[in-house]
Amino acid sequence: MIRVLLADDEAVIRAGVRAILATDPGIEVVAEAGDGHEAVELAHRHRPDVVLLDIRMPRLDGLGAAEELRRTLPEAAVVVLTTFSEDAYVERALGSGVSGFLLKSGDPRELLAGVRAVAEGAAFLSPAVARRVIDMLGGERFARAAEARSRLAPLTGREREVVALVGAGLSNQEIAERLHVVEATVKAHVSAVLGRIGLRNRVRLAILAYEAGLVPDA
Known part of the structure; x- marks a missing residue:
């Protein structure tokens, strides 16, 4: 069973992502957080295999949470949930040691594939995000x-x-x-x-x- 922590400050987004993950019997959402500090605290409490982090969150943004988790809980794979309006955040994320990037509005199958891939030690880039990152890098x-x-x-x-x-x-x-x-x-x-x-x-x-x-x- 792949244990997932989901962090997003929008309850509607969390509900949608949770519903998609629930379609895979091999994935379990063990905790949800509404901000970066809570995500870090819950990750240490629940020890998930994968942490899905929204980039923009209050108190501590997703990238700050990712950096803290990579430092204090390196066994957890961190995946950033992004949109096409967050290029500057994506650039910073490349240096934070995240395991993958997924598009919030992407194909639900990519979300499931991405969670499974990073849980097994792979890197995963939504193809649309990959193309955007390549263009963004200049x-x-x-x-x-x-x-x-x-x-x-x-x-x-x-x-x-x-x-x-x-x-x-x-x-x-x-x-x-x-x-x-x-x-x-x-x-x-x-x-x-x-x-x-x-x-x-x-x-x-x-x-x-x-x-x-x-x-x-x-």
Whole structure:
């Protein structure tokens, strides 16, 4: 069972997200919070597997809560719920160690897939958010695509396969099953790639995979 903490200052949004999560018998919402401070307190009390955080909340915003949780409760995967009007927040979130970005108004299937993916150690980007992040990071898109392909050029064919699957939101176990290798091999590939191209986390690697065109429909 995947235990989820949901934090949003709008009760209607919480109710909608909770209703979507309730359609999956393998996911349980163990607590809800209306602001960032409450989210941090409840996360330490309930020890969820995944924390879904709205960006804009009173007292402590979602990114402040994400940073605090990454520091004090690193075993919990943090996913940011965003809208297209919050680009500046998304840029800050990239440096806060979140495991994923989901669009509030996105496909409910993406919400379920995202929660499952980050619970299993993957990074997950809603495709619409990924495209927005790529555009937001600046520079002409074709130039950024060329730069991304250049950064990935030194990788082996197998490493590029792993990067593409990270971008698609697969966990290490799922990648191992897809490539018919053991999970430890996938972990070694991911760690080696992150170190070689100078990235801090899987979310950054997923964005690079999108930029390079390794993920379908990017």
